[in-house]
Amino acid sequence: MANPGNVARGLKAAISNPNNSEEAKERASNRLAQMEDSGEIDSPEAHAAQVERGHKAAISNPNVSEETKQHSQQVLDELH
Numbered sequence: 001m002a003n004p005g006n007v008a009r010g011l012k013a014a015i016s017n018p019n020n021s022e023e024a025k026e027r028a029s030n031r032l033a034q035m036e037d038s039g040e041i042d043s044p045e046a047h048a049a050q051v052e053r054g055h056k057a058a059i060s061n062p063n064v065s066e067e068t069k070q071h072s073q074q075v076l077d078e079l080h
Contacts, residue, residue, distance in 0.1 A: 004046045
């Protein structure tokens with residue numbers, strides 16, 4: 001299943017792309033509204049994916065302490 005956050009970002013990009021037809025923009029806008037109304041964008045799965053991305057980013061960030069990197073790795077290990 002596609003990550004709802006990624007889908008929403010793609011829909012927003014389609015809406016703002018001047019090369020897309022008005023019909024395509026309207027379909028994207030309708031689908032985005034549908035996702036927002038259903039709570040799909042703010043679902044627990046979407047939140048979990050955000051948490052995972054944040055910990056992965058912390059591990060690869062040279063400005064993060066080793067202690068924090070180890071904590072992020074522990075969290076990622078527990079998620080999988």
